Amino acid sequence: MALPPVPLVSLLQKCWRLCLLAFLLGGPAYGAAQSVVFINPGRSSEVYWHTASEAMESAARSLRMSLEVRYAERNPLQAIAIAREIAARPSGSRPRFVILSNDHSVAPEILRTLEAARIDSLMAFSGVPDSQRDALGRPREKFRHWLGSLEPQAQEAGYMTAKALIEAARESRIVGGKDGKLHMLAIAGDRSTPSSLARNEGMRKAVAEAGDVLLEQEVYGEWRRDRAAEQMRVLMLRYPEARLVWSGNDDMAFGAMDAWRARGGSPGRDGFFSAINTSAAALAAMRSGELAALAGGHYLAGAWAMVMLYDYAHGRDFSSEGLELQRPMFVLVDPLLIDRFEQRLGAPHKLLDFRKYSKVLNSRLKVYGFETDRLLR
Template structure:
């Protein structure tokens, strides 16, 4: 059953004496709450509480037309947010950016419009803080890097377990045709092309659907007379591929090596049980990292810059070698143990952010979240 995303306002902060509350609205680019989106939601709320941010989540229904209506209502509302966060879509970017600029609502996009496939937008919208002064910046994850990292891991594991295999057949199960999926494709294709022992037999789109992913795997395994490695764009689809593999008598991590994205709880269990080879993740923290930047911005620090943008963070891998150390970073109950104020430039006095997994582990291992050490 489709779960409704609850609008959540955070009104209490451990550091409420620092600034007046900042009112931020985040339009989630989804039509239902999957485990991934629940984690994004919970971690961002934990960060907002630490930073005295009133964070309102609304659902964009995973479609630009629904999101357009949400933005229109925000612009027309009597009380407007101090800042709006959303995934901009190239077909409606110009219209929505113009509305927000006219309403003088600062906004940050989670899109990567500097990606080469979106260059046709540049004459219309330019870069952040150029044509649209209220467009503060882009905040995005490097999905190309994540897919490259994951595919390298899968190929390495396959060659280690099956050293006599002359040709590693790779299947990719993508989620859709959106920009992030194109970036993933660029990453895993680069990895396969660099390995003279591997070949990408097919890149199929399963639209994030479990049953489709399982059926596609079984059918394509038979069509290509075997598959050695599967990279899925989500752990949800990766787990489906595992079930499909077992249905036809394959042994995961012996006959076939499967990886996904998101650090899903089922995926973590699958890694511990040596069913799933690896999961790429860390982007569940992306909106929380943005909360740290928003806090610093309202402390008059220059954290959003005009011109060409860079990824805000990189993906990390969880596999059998580090799952015990990394697992706690995926626990919903542990998110409030992290003091997100400690990641702000206001606290660190540094000119760059340290949004690394090592920094996260240091935070979560502290005895109390009332201090940064």
């Protein structure tokens, strides 16, 4: 016996429901539109950059996007080579988007490469400094496939850690130099990465406001623990009155502390250290008192960039908030905040549902909530 024909309206309704489900879940029908490659500027063994990649992978799983992470191993030439390899792939194998960080000022060459291949890109973590503005212009102008950027407010990180470091030294009533001032050393990241330079600017602002602090010397540790330890050994001999050490990340702070201990010192008692990056080791050092100041939360910048690209791929352009976004992703982690930070942000792959931050999936959401203090609340 022949089955009765299915009404055309019923078939169309069923097709519409399946398409809508694929859209909401990011299924196969939208897989190609949501493929991303992240050119990670750090080392694969580096805690911060590995954590940043983990957060991006969490966002990708949450939003049903595909993510490929390629590490440049702190080699700017390798970052450019990765971009060229991506652009040389057959058209069917190219990603829809590339996320990059402008570490060591690699953006001009990478953007030129991706533009020629017509691959859309988004900068995260580090954007465009004034020195590159003439060469790059603004997003979607000279490079039409450069969609924009998302940066943490890095200057604030340098400022808040330096200020907290100075206050901790004052409260301890540590003996200053013969001039009555607190003598500080600064171990910065590198000379060209925008976020590194912004942290330094924030640190200098805090020193200038303090009035009773002398910044003896600022060196560049290239984000490395071993290099910072080597530099610190020389600086301690050169500036014996220095008791404060500001560092641009946690690895360099640990290197400076290694050198301080090797000389017989005790971090947190006769020397005061600050760091940026909330690694497990940094949180433990803050809890023990070895670190006097710590800021972090910015490792989520890449995950937030994934949210922006998810919305862009589904027709919701982030341009309504601007093309070069900066958000206050840094928080100062004091001893009272450590437990909350570990509970809420210590395992982003387990605790954060990135779907809640998408405008496409939350029609009432008008402004992206990428501020770290919101997550802690």
